[in-house]
Amino acid sequence: MKIKSTEIVDTFAEAFKMCGSRVIITAETREWAMAAAQSMTGFATSVIGCKCEAGIERELPADETPDQRHGVSVLLFAMNAEGVGKRLVERIGQCVMTCPTTACYNGLVSGTTVSVGDQLRYFGDGHQISKVLDNRRMWRIPVMDGEFLVEESFGVQEAVGGGNLLLLGKDQKATLRAASAATKAMHAVPGIILPFPNGVVRSGSKVGSKYKSLPASTNDAYCPTLRGSVNNSMVPLAVNCVMEIVIDGLDVKAVEECMRVGMYAAAKPGIKQITAGNYGGNLGQFHIHLHKTINGN
Amino acid sequence: MSLTLSLHTSPEVPVEADVISPDRLNNLNESALSALPVFHGNVQAKIGDFFKVQGQYNGEIRVEGDLSKVKHIGAGMTSGRLIVNGDVGAHLGAGMQGGKIIVDGNVADWAASEMTGGRIIIKGNAGHMLGSSIRGSATGITGGEIIVHGNARNEAGQAMRNGLIVIGGNSEDLTGVNMLSGTIIVLGKMGIRTGAGMKRGTILSMHDADLLSTFTYACTYHPTYLRLYLTYIKKLGFQIDDAKLSGNYERWAGDSIELNRGEILLYRN
Numbered sequence: 001m002k003i004k005s006t007e008i009v010d011t012f013a014e015a016f017k018m019c020g021s022r023v024i025i026t027a028e029t030r031e032w033a034m035a036a037a038q039s040m041t042g043f044a045t046s047v048i049g050c051k052c053e054a055g056i057e058r059e060l061p062a063d064e065t066p067d068q069r070h071g072v073s074v075l076l077f078a079m080n081a082e083g084v085g086k087r088l089v090e091r092i093g094q095c096v097m098t099c100p101t102t103a104c105y106n107g108l109v110s111g112t113t114v115s116v117g118d119q120l121r122y123f124g125d126g127h128q129i130s131k132v133l134d135n136r137r138m139w140r141i142p143v144m145d146g147e148f149l150v151e152e153s154f155g156v157q158e159a160v161g162g163g164n165l166l167l168l169g170k171d172q173k174a175t176l177r178a179a180s181a182a183t184k185a186m187h188a189v190p191g192i193i194l195p196f197p198n199g200v201v202r203s204g205s206k207v208g209s210k211y212k213s214l215p216a217s218t219n220d221a222y223c224p225t226l227r228g229s230v231n232n233s234m235v236p237l238a239v240n241c242v243m244e245i246v247i248d249g250l251d252v253k254a255v256e257e258c259m260r261v262g263m264y265a266a267a268k269p270g271i272k273q274i275t276a277g278n279y280g281g282n283l284g285q286f287h288i289h290l291h292k293t294i295n296g297n
Numbered sequence: 298m299s300l301t302l303s304l305h306t307s308p309e310v311p312v313e314a315d316v317i318s319p320d321r322l323n324n325l326n327e328s329a330l331s332a333l334p335v336f337h338g339n340v341q342a343k344i345g346d347f348f349k350v351q352g353q354y355n356g357e358i359r360v361e362g363d364l365s366k367v368k369h370i371g372a373g374m375t376s377g378r379l380i381v382n383g384d385v386g387a388h389l390g391a392g393m394q395g396g397k398i399i400v401d402g403n404v405a406d407w408a409a410s411e412m413t414g415g416r417i418i419i420k421g422n423a424g425h426m427l428g429s430s431i432r433g434s435a436t437g438i439t440g441g442e443i444i445v446h447g448n449a450r451n452e453a454g455q456a457m458r459n460g461l462i463v464i465g466g467n468s469e470d471l472t473g474v475n476m477l478s479g480t481i482i483v484l485g486k487m488g489i490r491t492g493a494g495m496k497r498g499t500i501l502s503m504h505d506a507d508l509l510s511t512f513t514y515a516c517t518y519h520p521t522y523l524r525l526y527l528t529y530i531k532k533l534g535f536q537i538d539d540a541k542l543s544g545n546y547e548r549w550a551g552d553s554i555e556l557n558r559g560e561i562l563l564y565r566n
Contacts, residue, residue, distance in 0.1 A: 026521075066528075067524035067525055068524055069521075069524070101521075103521045131522055133461065133480075133526060134529060138522060140522055147518075147520060147521060149521045149522050
């Protein structure tokens, strides 16, 4: 199958069951809301090394936020609900509460919740105040610019992590251009994040290593420099650069749609192949087939 | 068709009609409904002696007429919808646990006393002791919402422990007296001795107020959480302009004769 001149390999992305949450950050200005969101989603590229994966879902206009201020929607994923709760407490506590004028709300209605504001309130040292409005409990924590407002509980739902596309290009310039076009299009899909820098990862990994202490190591099959050195190279002769886009989503449909949009946007001159990473289908709960995704099945 | 009770005979003395509640009128036909007992003063009477009963309960009850001498309507109700067209007597929705009461008129004293849940909307004025505790009891409302589009008289929200009271007009003296927690929003002016003896909780007014000397000025700031409340009540039909939504409020802490953990917020600019 081809999109324009780019071959879409008949394979699948192997994705994993994760737990996801949505955090709505608001502030007096767009800049401060974004500053908090960027801080909160820093060092959150891979659950292996960062304990969670997080990213900015989208900016929110004032009329879409609970307090009618500028907002940013952040998605955060971890391997289980407990992990999501711990990371939310750490990151909202250190990155959002610290940022001037911000407030932080749950953006996901779910039967499963984790305690966040209920933990952070102790920072108020007894001066914190609880408010219940419309069956939602908020905590007002006194801080030096006034108060930090944070919701007591955040919803958590089953989610999908590790959807991915591999873009195989003739050179770095063409591959980077295609990756940028793809991530720009993919960001428009609701319910997903691309957790790596600007949505793109160049250091794709495989499971395990020759070094026993490492759980993951470089994806040598897709390193162009190793084409002549490894037996399992997947890099065709005309390909000299590979970039990966990793997708986490609140459900598998969102991840599929994101991959579909990404493939169409990335299929540009200079991109020889679009493929996906998997582990033979034995590890991940979700197999997202590229051809089926393009056909809308 | 919803169940409609139309007053055909005005009582000479107050009628205690706590049977007019979705919990009590559910699954009854018109004749059974008409036979339900009420107290007319100290004399037992029947609903049918005062009301013409039409239809059957389908989740909604309509009560019509000058009900200013009919007390305890909707008391203790747990669900459903009760619409009152006309002025209504004391103890409306007392001890209410859930559901919704809408009054297109004025309500007398003790409305929503010791309410625990649900919502009461009063399009006219409310009497004394709105959402308060009954005498001898330590705690007023512990949940729910009381929305008054007009004015409220003395001791609105007395001893309230939780919930929301919104007064679109003015409130008279002792608003939030002995308050334990919760939120009272007065869009108009408040009388004297606001928040006397309050332990925790919030009383907000859009106007200046003559506060007790046991309240201490803290700062003038923009409380983010107020945006949630003001946006919320705006959706309920109150006019809240952007200046108030994003404005600054004086924070007064008190009452220092108690825990000193309560607050009175006064809109500044």
